[in-house]
Amino acid sequence: MTAAPAPNPCGPALDRWCARWLPDPSGFIAVAYSAGADSTALLLAARERWPSRAVALHVHHGLQAAADGFESHGRAFCEQLGLPFSSSRVQAAHEQGQSPEEAARDKRYRALADMAQQAGAACVLLGQHADDQAETLMLALSRGAGLPGLAAMAERFERHGVVFGRPLLGLPSQVLREWLLAQGHAFVDDPTNTDPRYTRNRIRSLLLPAWEACFPGFRPMLARSARHAAQAQTLLDDLAGIDMAQTGAPPAILVLKALSRERQANVLRRWLRSSAGVAASTVQLDELLDQIADCTTRGHRIRIKVASGFVTREGERLAFVPPDNTPPI
Template identity: 40%
Template sequence: MPAAVAVAASGGRDSTALLHATARAARDLGLEVHALHVHHGLVASADIWLAQLRAQCARWARAGLPIHFHATRLEGAPARGESVEAWARRERYAALAGMAKAAGCDVVLLAQHRRDQAETLLLQALRGGGAEALAAMPRRAERDGLVWARPWLERPREDIEAYLRRHRLRWVDDESNDDEAFARNRLRRQVWPALLAAFPDAEQQLAASARRAAEAATALQSLAEAGLAALADDGVLDVAGWSQLPRPQQAPVLRRWLQTVIAQPVPESLVRRLADELPTVGHARWPAPGGELRLHDARLSYAVPQAAATLAPEPLALDLSSPGVVELPAWGGALEVQAVGEGGVSPSWLRAAELRPRRGGESFQVAPRATPRALKKQYQARRVAAWDRAGPLVFSGEQLVFVPGLGIDARCRAAAGEAQLALAWRPA
């Protein structure tokens, strides 16, 4: 059992009731309670809420409740195109996590109740959410090294209001709750009264639907994880194997793979587009959050493209005859030199190496008895994707020694038993 527990406290009716109830229970259990308040700086009265909540916690502490008060004011503002709601939610949770850890708490209690859950499900449904979104808010979740718990998620709001009356508690009202520019406020003020009038048990039934959606989302995720385990390797998806999955499993597996490689929310429109187009194309690119998706040779990968250079880098003379990594910012990557037992090039070829951009007319020999062919034809024959052809060509005099995506030219390979080096191009 933790020695301390944190409660997210806005000063509104729900969090006031939860904070008071938690402190009363903690007193009997010998626990400390830390009230965590986030000042969003979005409304003029936020300073008043902060002062009132601090004073209230001080009164309760003097009355023998084990409460400690903490507050953080958010800095910054939403990014261009980002909603105030999304920004405030993200920053609020980050601030709560920071205060909880500083206070030595590993559990944070949140005051959402059954009507909040029902509203969240409706909002997610109106946004076209799937099972994971319709699951709404979890009763318990582990994130940022903390346990986030909603002990009242299945309790009606009427129970909370009865608690407030019984203990004669005071709270602050957020005037932004009247602003119908926010979707949740429109739902509460315009839709919810009519919904309850037509369906009196709507709250209970919607909350029950959220529970079932959570169960379905968990099952779908387990199924997707099992399918993905056999199809993904080092961040690359085997599209040929994915295409053999039963059709209903393809989108969940694809969605899960995208979530693992893209560190941003994945638009459902991208999942649907890929599900439709992947079986019909051989080589393609798709824009994705923070980068792009690349399909080549039935393998799908995600990459963050480097900014295109306006001019090709100038030729560069280097000594590459010793193992190591040579950073090449102008080329957008690094050359790695490694000692190998076979298939490499003699160090003598690399003592006076020169890095050059591709100009056209270069030829490459893939095997000792093969005919040298133009780079373009070698790339096509070996099915090297266009994005894997970037990087410098390594010459020794006028002899091409190394080509990114193709390797060491056979005319330069070292004899068996001779000291030799391998080269590899590593894009940034």
């Protein structure tokens, strides 16, 4: 007798994710399908779970000659499976002050959201896995990130009016690749994934093997740390909401000063993020907190550079002045 095919390892992970985040979806379910191993395994699992409602969304970044081949392979693979395939071409060149990775990511999410809305998809599933999560956490640690960075990648988030999900964060990449190879499913390998110019690739080729040698099976442990950080950040966000109900937005300086320095910092981060979409660096935030502590007279002036604008004092409250409105010194 011929042995039954091994089950797709993405299946149970997808079941768990749906039970928590998408218990009763309506409409189509989209998969961000690059034609690489991870998204291929996820697409096959989505097709098995939603035979008539899974769709593949492909983003052609135009950054390398191999991109045309990725798109062609993806289209042919979906035709073979009888899956709808949509592709969007974007110009992912980065602007001044923006990293190439950041530019490509922003354009990719926008394109995926647009295609998902056109397809009537309830959500877009992403193939990022446990290795990606470990790399993200290591990258955050190397930059001295706070809790938002240490929380790494969320299982669910919304962008451009569309829900995105990452059901595979608990699965190592090797598990997915081995299953695909054993079942004879074709996928492509992106040559940029081994380019040492990119920090993530150096982490992947140098740090992850070293961690595996010292701490076998470390990936779930890092994922657990990321979940703890995410939970702690949620509590801080809740506390910031409670405190902002007292300080107002923009914050009243006297009310802000009644809080501990740590709670002041928490409120200021929340206010800047929600009102101006900016984040202060650690140095900028420390300087702003020092200025607030020294603000004991009506004439005390505050003007601290934050992102591309300034936090200033206007009467009894703080204000964020964007760059176009910043008065000369």
